[in-house]
Amino acid sequence: MAPRPCLLLPLLLALALALGPAAGKARRLLALEALGEAEELAEELWGAGLPGDLPELEPECRRLLAAFAEGSAALTGCLGRRARPVRLCQACHRHYRRLLAQYGSIARAVGNSSESHNCAKSILTSDRLQIVVTLSEFFNETWDAANCANCLKNDSEGLSDSTVEFLDLFNKSLTCFEHNLQGQTIYLSPNNYTEVCKNCNETYKMLNDLYNNLQRMNRQGGESGHSAHLCIDVEDAMNITRKLWSRTFNCSVPCSDTVPVIAVSSFILFLPIVFYLSSFLHSKQKKRILILPKRIQSNASLVNIQEKYS
Ligand SMILES: *[C@@H]1O[C@H](CO)[C@@H](O)[C@H](O)[C@H]1NC(C)=O
Ligand SMILES: *[C@@H]1O[C@H](CO)[C@@H](O)[C@H](O)[C@H]1NC(C)=O
Ligand SMILES: *[C@@H]1O[C@H](CO)[C@@H](O)[C@H](O)[C@H]1NC(C)=O
Numbered sequence: 497m498a499p500r501p502c503l504l505l506p507l508l509l510a511l512a513l514a515l516g517p518a519a520g521k522a523r524r525l526l527a528l529e530a531l532g533e534a535e536e537l538a539e540e541l542w543g544a545g546l547p548g549d550l551p552e553l554e555p556e557c558r559r560l561l562a563a564f565a566e567g568s569a570a571l572t573g574c575l576g577r578r579a580r581p582v583r584l585c586q587a588c589h590r591h592y593r594r595l596l597a598q599y600g601s602i603a604r605a606v607g608n609s610s611e612s613h614n615c616a617k618s619i620l621t622s623d624r625l626q627i628v629v630t631l632s633e634f635f636n637e638t639w640d641a642a643n644c645a646n647c648l649k650n651d652s653e654g655l656s657d658s659t660v661e662f663l664d665l666f667n668k669s670l671t672c673f674e675h676n677l678q679g680q681t682i683y684l685s686p687n688n689y690t691e692v693c694k695n696c697n698e699t700y701k702m703l704n705d706l707y708n709n710l711q712r713m714n715r716q717g718g719e720s721g722h723s724a725h726l727c728i729d730v731e732d733a734m735n736i737t738r739k740l741w742s743r744t745f746n747c748s749v750p751c752s753d754t755v756p757v758i759a760v761s762s763f764i765l766f767l768p769i770v771f772y773l774s775s776f777l778h779s780k781q782k783k784r785i786l787i788l789p790k791r792i793q794s795n796a797s798l799v800n801i802q803e804k805y806s
């Protein structure tokens with residue numbers, strides 16, 4: 497019979513101590529290695545089925561935990577790689593969905609009375625740290641903050657149609673920018689982007705309009721929901737394009753909102769004039785009414801005077 501691990505560990509420790517400080521670094525390292533091996537051995541022995549209430553994870557739960565760990569690593573890698581330029585929602589939604597399923601299959605066992613599949617209890621609630629819950633919360637919060645739900649299809653996976661359309665226009669805009677910059681020697685005329693402004697204005701305007709539309713639709717639909725933000729991929733793409741257009745290329749901004757703005761502000765500008773004009777006319781009318789009896793009166797007094805003097 498193999499020695500019990502709880503005896504083996506102190507035994508090796510004692511051995512390492514007995515060799516003492518005089519034995520030098522090399523020996524201590526050796527002892528440490530031996531200790532590590534002993535720990536591994538102990539773990540193996542534990543796994544080999546020791547008495548009833550040891551904190552043993554069942555094979556099924558261990559499998560679920562390993563799947564969750566791998567899913568977390570894959571999602572983390574994806575989020576990190578797609579941080580700039582932002583492609584989180586486009587690139588990582590499959591990873592996120594899979595992780596949700598993996599977390600779900602761990603958590604689902606909570607209500608399951610079958611003792612043999614109670615992974616949730618042993619994985620999710622058995623310690624103070626609850627690392628699996630923490631990880632899942634982190635991914636949920638990140639996903640919410642990125643508003644990825646906003647550019648994904650409702651239930652089935654994949655980007656929504658409007659998002660695909662937007663990204664397509666974004667790609668077209670960038671391609672147009674690239675094409676129109678190619679002919680230029682950037683060193684000679686760094687500030688002449690006339691061609692870009694002239695040739696890409698249609699694409700840019702379409703992109704800008706679509707973005708404004710999406711934003712408007714989102715605000716209307718979002719009143720029952722939570723956020724007025726579009727998903728980060730779309731926001732960032734528009735941010736980049738707008739900055740290129742107006743700051744780097746210094747093109748004029750074809751803003752579709754200017755007409756209503758001008759209309760409304762000129763209306764407001766004219767309000768005082770309309771007010772004064774109307775009050776002026778009104779008072780003139782009143783004066784006429786007021787003056788009329790006066791004249792009659794004065795006429796009457798004149799008549800009186802005339803009568804007196806006649
Ligand atoms: C409990 O788990 C077993 C095994 O996975 C499954 O067959 C059973 O349907 C589950 N019961 C409930 C109530 O979820
Ligand atoms: C993360 O979100 C999913 C789906 O919304 C939910 O089922 C899960 O419980 C959440 N995770 C945590 C730790 O709250
Ligand atoms: C999207 O989900 C909401 C509720 O979650 C539902 O009312 C709506 O019909 C769904 N739309 C589509 C296109 O599936």
Ligand SMILES: *[C@@H]1O[C@H](CO)[C@@H](O)[C@H](O)[C@H]1NC(C)=O
Binds near residue numbers: 667668671
């Ligand atoms: C646009 O999309 C095409 C293929 O869909 C791709 O080859 C190209 O690199 C994209 N251009 C940009 C600027 O992302």
Ligand SMILES: *[C@@H]1O[C@H](CO)[C@@H](O)[C@H](O)[C@H]1NC(C)=O
Binds near residue numbers: 685688689690691
């Ligand atoms: C910019 O380049 C165009 C030709 O591509 C030229 O007609 C124009 O005069 C240039 N503008 C400036 C400010 O250099």
Ligand SMILES: *[C@@H]1O[C@H](CO)[C@@H](O)[C@H](O)[C@H]1NC(C)=O
Binds near residue numbers: 693697
């Ligand atoms: C784009 O620029 C061209 C040339 O300057 C002009 O004729 C056209 O009307 C512009 N289109 C838009 C949508 O502003």
Ligand SMILES: *[C@@H]1O[C@H](CO)[C@@H](O)[C@H](O)[C@H]1NC(C)=O
Binds near residue numbers: 731732735
């Ligand atoms: C747009 O870019 C600026 C600077 O690069 C940044 O501060 C801002 O947060 C960005 N806006 C959005 C909506 O991402």
Ligand SMILES: *[C@@H]1O[C@H](CO)[C@@H](O)[C@H](O)[C@H]1NC(C)=O
Binds near residue numbers: 687746
């Ligand atoms: C942008 O263009 C305007 C004229 O259209 C000019 O006055 C201004 O100096 C330009 N700014 C830069 C940074 O090139």
